[in-house]
Amino acid sequence: MSDAIVKHIRAPFDEATARSLRAGDSVRISGTILAARDAAHKRLVECLDRGKALPVDLHGQVVYYVGPSPARPGQPIGAAGPTTAGRMDAYTPRLLAEGLRGMIGKGYRKPEVVEAMKKYGVPYLAAVGGAGALIARRIRKYTVLAWPELGPEALAAMEVEDFPAIVVIDCVGNNQYEAGQTPYKTLQEAV
Amino acid sequence: MRDISASTITEAVARLCVEACCRLPGDIHTAFEKARQSEPSVIGRDILGQLLENAEIAEKETMPICQDTGLAVVFADIGQDVHITGGDFTEAVNAGIRKGYVEGYLRKSSVAEPLFDRKNTDDNTPAVLHVRIVRGDGLRLRLAPKGAGSENKGVLKMLVPADGMEGVRKTVLDAVQAAGPNACPPMVVGVGLGGNMELACLLAKRACVRDLNSANPDPRYATLEKELLHLVNRTGIGPQGLGGLTTALAVHVEWAPTHIASLPVAVNINCHAARHAEAIL
Ligand code: SF4
Numbered sequence: 296m297s298d299a300i301v302k303h304i305r306a307p308f309d310e311a312t313a314r315s316l317r318a319g320d321s322v323r324i325s326g327t328i329l330a331a332r333d334a335a336h337k338r339l340v341e342c343l344d345r346g347k348a349l350p351v352d353l354h355g356q357v358v359y360y361v362g363p364s365p366a367r368p369g370q371p372i373g374a375a376g377p378t379t380a381g382r383m384d385a386y387t388p389r390l391l392a393e394g395l396r397g398m399i400g401k402g403y404r405k406p407e408v409v410e411a412m413k414k415y416g417v418p419y420l421a422a423v424g425g426a427g428a429l430i431a432r433r434i435r436k437y438t439v440l441a442w443p444e445l446g447p448e449a450l451a452a453m454e455v456e457d458f459p460a461i462v463v464i465d466c467v468g469n470n471q472y473e474a475g476q477t478p479y480k481t482l483q484e485a486v
Numbered sequence: 487m488r489d490i491s492a493s494t495i496t497e498a499v500a501r502l503c504v505e506a507c508c509r510l511p512g513d514i515h516t517a518f519e520k521a522r523q524s525e526p527s528v529i530g531r532d533i534l535g536q537l538l539e540n541a542e543i544a545e546k547e548t549m550p551i552c553q554d555t556g557l558a559v560v561f562a563d564i565g566q567d568v569h570i571t572g573g574d575f576t577e578a579v580n581a582g583i584r585k586g587y588v589e590g591y592l593r594k595s596s597v598a599e600p601l602f603d604r605k606n607t608d609d610n611t612p613a614v615l616h617v618r619i620v621r622g623d624g625l626r627l628r629l630a631p632k633g634a635g636s637e638n639k640g641v642l643k644m645l646v647p648a649d650g651m652e653g654v655r656k657t658v659l660d661a662v663q664a665a666g667p668n669a670c671p672p673m674v675v676g677v678g679l680g681g682n683m684e685l686a687c688l689l690a691k692r693a694c695v696r697d698l699n700s701a702n703p704d705p706r707y708a709t710l711e712k713e714l715l716h717l718v719n720r721t722g723i724g725p726q727g728l729g730g731l732t733t734a735l736a737v738h739v740e741w742a743p744t745h746i747a748s749l750p751v752a753v754n755i756n757c758h759a760a761r762h763a764e765a766i767l
Pocket of ligand 1: 554758
């Protein structure tokens with residue numbers, strides 16, 4: 296990654312922002328993002344299957360895969376690091392087709408997700424997994440939008456300021472997990 | 487014979503929940519600092535710096551290091567001269583988990599049944615409880631909450647003796663490669679060798695929660711631990727899988743006698759949030 300260069304961007308993403316991000320870019324996101332993980336994804340896709348309106352218009356939205364810990368009184372949220380993105384893979388192409396413009400999580404994505412990202416011009420970013428307390432400080436407000444009964448898995452909106460993330464897969468398919476690991480790989484495949 | 491009341495156990499477990507989830511253990515903290523000096527990747531060093539800052543904030547605000555405060559795994563070594571009074575031991579532990587997770591603002595990540603309803607128990611019970619009866623009149627409780635990102639990457643292979651050292655190396659490296667960024671590296675790798683199927687898994691788990699600076703008392707296994715760590719750190723995975731030389735902070739191996747025809751290998755991968763806390767009653 297290019298040393299020291301940090302891009303400051305706003306969410307929701309417009310098309311130009313989504314397409315300008317490159318694998319390896321370090322970014323700080325300000326604005327509003329969505330919070331959703333396994334159960335909320337399942338329900339979003341169930342809505343689409345039944346032809347029902349989604350609880351939120353996905354156009355331009357950036358989704359953060361997170362299930363926060365409970366907020367202490369007077370705080371907007373508890374610890375709120377990313378969860379494994381791969382568990383959302385089965386639902387992702389459907390949501391990208393609905394206009395979703397960015398995703399934040401951690402870990403590998405399936406090839407069919409990367410294909411859909413290229414098709415719709417959507418980048419995938421990683422936040423530092425396990426840095427839940429640090430990330431919580433960058434979240435100003437947490438508002439449940441739908442399915443409160445899902446607890447930490449409810450669909451929510453988050454107001455963020457300088458939320459730290461790294462672009463892992465950009466919308467032309469460059470992959471920073473691969474590019475970053477290759478120079479340090481000295482293991483013989485034959486082991 | 488020494489009496490220990492169920493309520494004392496409950497209080498101790500409740501305290502351990504908050505301590506384990508919100509305070510990065512000292513051995514891990516030191517390992518982050520060392521890795522930040524030695525890691526050649528710029529982004530890797532930046533991530534290690536973020537993890538140190540995260541630990542500071544978590545401790546100061548009594549906020550979890552990681553939001554996935556996991557299933558509560560409890561290791562209890564109960565002295566054979568201990569008499570538990572005023573209640574049931576397992577219930578006392580679960581009452582402690584309930585109190586710790588609810589009052590400590592920790593996330594409830596436990597569902598009551600795995601396949602059909604998957605309904606959250608809303609208090610993070612039940613604990614996964616491993617009990618050993620030991621000499622003496624003490625009671626040692628060790629709590630090691632474990633999130634799913636790393637736990638889901640565990641592997642068990644029932645190798646045969648002919649697979650030997652090569653088979654063991656390959657099993658460990660394949661597991662680490664498959665885990666990659668999903669298990670939030672830098673990781674701690676626990677390897678269980680021998681025993682039978684279930685014992686190998688338990689050994690791997692115990693290996694994972696050993697102090698980071700400890701070595702297996704058998705010098706051959708201590709050498710194997712070093713060699714495996716060296717190999718794991720040559721995968722290039724690095725902090726958060728974004729590349730570097732700090733893929734694991736340690737590889738620990740625990741072993742047990744096994745069958746003449748078996749070489750079970752279990753690999754339990756712990757993330758950098760390798761949380762554990764201990765109380766001796
Ligand atoms: S793998 Fe560990 S550090 Fe990462 S999100 Fe899960 S519990 Fe947290």
